[in-house]
Amino acid sequence: MTEVMAGIDIGGTNTVFGLVDREGNILAEGHMSTAVYDEVEDYLEALAAHVLALVASADPPVALQGVGVGGPNGHYFSGTIEDAPNLPWKGTLEVADLLSEHTGVPVVLTNDANAAAMGEMLYGAAEGMKDFVVVTLGTGLGSGYVVDGKVMYGWSGFAGELGHVIVKENGRLCGCGRRGCLETYVSAPGLVRTVMEMLGDAPRGSSLRGIPMSEMTARNVTEAAQAGDAVARDAFSSTGHILGLALANTIAITSPQAIILFGGLAQAGRLILEPTLKTMETMTLSNLKGSTRLLLSALMQRNAAVLGAAALAWDDMGKKA
Amino acid sequence: MTEVMAGIDIGGTNTVFGLVDREGNILAEGHMSTAVYDEVEDYLEALAAHVLALVASADPPVALQGVGVGGPNGHYFSGTIEDAPNLPWKGTLEVADLLSEHTGVPVVLTNDANAAAMGEMLYGAAEGMKDFVVVTLGTGLGSGYVVDGKVMYGWSGFAGELGHVIVKENGRLCGCGRRGCLETYVSAPGLVRTVMEMLGDAPRGSSLRGIPMSEMTARNVTEAAQAGDAVARDAFSSTGHILGLALANTIAITSPQAIILFGGLAQAGRLILEPTLKTMETMTLSNLKGSTRLLLSALMQRNAAVLGAAALAWDDMGKKA
Numbered sequence: 167m168t169e170v171m172a173g174i175d176i177g178g179t180n181t182v183f184g185l186v187d188r189e190g191n192i193l194a195e196g197h198m199s200t201a202v203y204d205e206v207e208d209y210l211e212a213l214a215a216h217v218l219a220l221v222a223s224a225d226p227p228v229a230l231q232g233v234g235v236g237g238p239n240g241h242y243f244s245g246t247i248e249d250a251p252n253l254p255w256k257g258t259l260e261v262a263d264l265l266s267e268h269t270g271v272p273v274v275l276t277n278d279a280n281a282a283a284m285g286e287m288l289y290g291a292a293e294g295m296k297d298f299v300v301v302t303l304g305t306g307l308g309s310g311y312v313v314d315g316k317v318m319y320g321w322s323g324f325a326g327e328l329g330h331v332i333v334k335e336n337g338r339l340c341g342c343g344r345r346g347c348l349e350t351y352v353s354a355p356g357l358v359r360t361v362m363e364m365l366g367d368a369p370r371g372s373s374l375r376g377i378p379m380s381e382m383t384a385r386n387v388t389e390a391a392q393a394g395d396a397v398a399r400d401a402f403s404s405t406g407h408i409l410g411l412a413l414a415n416t417i418a419i420t421s422p423q424a425i426i427l428f429g430g431l432a433q434a435g436r437l438i439l440e441p442t443l444k445t446m447e448t449m450t451l452s453n454l455k456g457s458t459r460l461l462l463s464a465l466m467q468r469n470a471a472v473l474g475a476a477a478l479a480w481d482d483m484g485k486k487a
Numbered sequence: 488m489t490e491v492m493a494g495i496d497i498g499g500t501n502t503v504f505g506l507v508d509r510e511g512n513i514l515a516e517g518h519m520s521t522a523v524y525d526e527v528e529d530y531l532e533a534l535a536a537h538v539l540a541l542v543a544s545a546d547p548p549v550a551l552q553g554v555g556v557g558g559p560n561g562h563y564f565s566g567t568i569e570d571a572p573n574l575p576w577k578g579t580l581e582v583a584d585l586l587s588e589h590t591g592v593p594v595v596l597t598n599d600a601n602a603a604a605m606g607e608m609l610y611g612a613a614e615g616m617k618d619f620v621v622v623t624l625g626t627g628l629g630s631g632y633v634v635d636g637k638v639m640y641g642w643s644g645f646a647g648e649l650g651h652v653i654v655k656e657n658g659r660l661c662g663c664g665r666r667g668c669l670e671t672y673v674s675a676p677g678l679v680r681t682v683m684e685m686l687g688d689a690p691r692g693s694s695l696r697g698i699p700m701s702e703m704t705a706r707n708v709t710e711a712a713q714a715g716d717a718v719a720r721d722a723f724s725s726t727g728h729i730l731g732l733a734l735a736n737t738i739a740i741t742s743p744q745a746i747i748l749f750g751g752l753a754q755a756g757r758l759i760l761e762p763t764l765k766t767m768e769t770m771t772l773s774n775l776k777g778s779t780r781l782l783l784s785a786l787m788q789r790n791a792a793v794l795g796a797a798a799l800a801w802d803d804m805g806k807k808a
Binding site for chain 2: 249313321327330332415419452
């Protein structure tokens with residue numbers, strides 16, 4: 167019987183899950199609503215039932231070895247999710263313990279970016295690497311650091327918050343309450359904020375002038391840039407420059423073999439990669455120059471969140487299984 | 488017979504060495520000139536002879552198990568020192584291999600800051616910790632990051648260059664050729680540069696106006712600050728603020744249990760600690776606030792460089808011995 171891990175990605179609106187074998191094949195997938203449950207206990211019971219049903223209906227049959235979960239503010243040491251702003255339940259949620267009770271198998275949990283890093287290490291762009299960083303560019307900027315083959319959790323369990331490195335003192339207001347965090351510049355909303363500032367700064371022609379900020383998305387800016395809009399292109403250049411400098415600084419500290427970009431904004435491809443790489447290479451300390459590759463995720467066309475969560479479980483429990 | 492490791496600290500002018508037992512007692516010490524040897528081979532042969540003589544004359548007798556070396560630009564993976572600006576020999580120096588040949592025992596080598604980190608972990612302020620950072624504040628700013636009980640060397644072997652994180656784009660010119668590196672602000676010469684800028688910025692009374700820059704040292708600034716000189720105190724505040732922000736950012740990435748300050752500038756004590764701690768605590772991301780302690784080295788009154796180098800050897804080879 168094929169051994170599988172369930173990979174679960176908890177999002178604010180939907181929860182996605184799948185059964186993943188040791189080689190990273192997703193043998194079955196499913197999803198459910200997150201937001202409709204008033205109580206987290208009910209949600210986790212339903213989630214466990216969905217996963218077990220998926221296992222029971224698998225053909226050929228599979229043997230569930232464990233569960234890996236990626237979720238916002240997921241804490242690996244305690245198996246809990248704490249005060250995740252985009253989940254309906256507040257406080258400390260005992261996700262791993264409750265899921266383990268309902269599924270009867272061990273459960274490990276971490277945050278989205280660390281799960282993405284494990285996915286890249288086992289099945290993606292970081293295969294065979296022991297020192298690398300995954301940077302997720304979406305509504306925020308997340309990061310997972312792998313050091314000597316293991317996710318760096320730090321003393322608190324909350325290491326790897328590159329998005330909350332302050333890159334401009336007294337810079338843009340961040341959702342965390344401080345100012346100048348990297349993710350206020352380098353993320354989908356950060357890109358839109360840069361467009362707004364540029365439009366305010368000088369009277370230039372741009373198709374983006376016709377879109378209200380409340381409706382403008384990173385996709386609008388990407389399409390405008392692809393159509394040659396100068397403001398949109400400048401916004402990408404500025405975003406890439408700020409990211410490139412932050413990556414040069416992260417290279418000085420952790421010296422990774424690769425930095426892997428993942429997520430919505432990374433799908434802008436060359437628009438974001440080229441200015442990032444240019445600044446990163448210029449700004450990297452001479453004895454580290456050329457030692458770190460900048461790559462795009464190899465999992466963006468697949469269900470990366472499910473793969474990453476399952477990879478965490480395989481990495482943690484695979485040897486015991 | 489007591490087992491010992493030799494700890495060697497290679498400096499540009501002098502080389503210091505000692506025999507250290509497993510508990511961190513320095514049983515014998517010695518030193519020699521570095522700069523008088525035209526050829527690195529002659530220097531290493533003489534150094535090995537000095538160490539073996541120290542072993543031979545130890546009373547009660549000791550058994551040499553291995554050698555740990557801390558040196559500028561020391562590369563752990565290859566055992567070499569590469570292009571160290573303050574050593575008389577250029578290129579790649581095969582320090583570990585040659586020393587091992589001459590002493591007949593295994594030799595491990597790393598840079599000064601990583602050696603200091605091992606010293607703090609085995610015998611100093613980081614005893615029992617698995618995640619911490621040592622920051623050495625001297626003529627430059629060095630750092631050693633310990634992650635999950637091991638020095639973080641990164642893919643290149645050159646991780647841990649906090650001093651070369653760019654904190655101000657287009658800021659002060661650094662010896663590395665780039666601009667705005669942390670060590671141009673936070674180091675003994677950085678402190679003096681800050682005094683110069685402050686004296687230039689506004690006509691304020693200060694005892695430091697009577698000292699030419701070519702003669703001004705961090706000690707002058709420390710003494711002036713202790714005597715109540717406002718410019719000197721402001722220079723420490725500014726230095727501590729810049730360091731505090733850099734440490735808040737390093738906490739966001741590695742989430743250490745402690746950050747340990749070491750070296751000449753750290754001897755200014757509260758003058759540097761207080762402004763650093765204030766900014767570090769204010770600027771730390773909320774879910775990491777209070778999780779990292781700022782400490783002074785516990786080895787500053789001892790021969791920390793020798794202890795650190797020996798600690799590296801004990802950590803690496805102690806289990807096999």
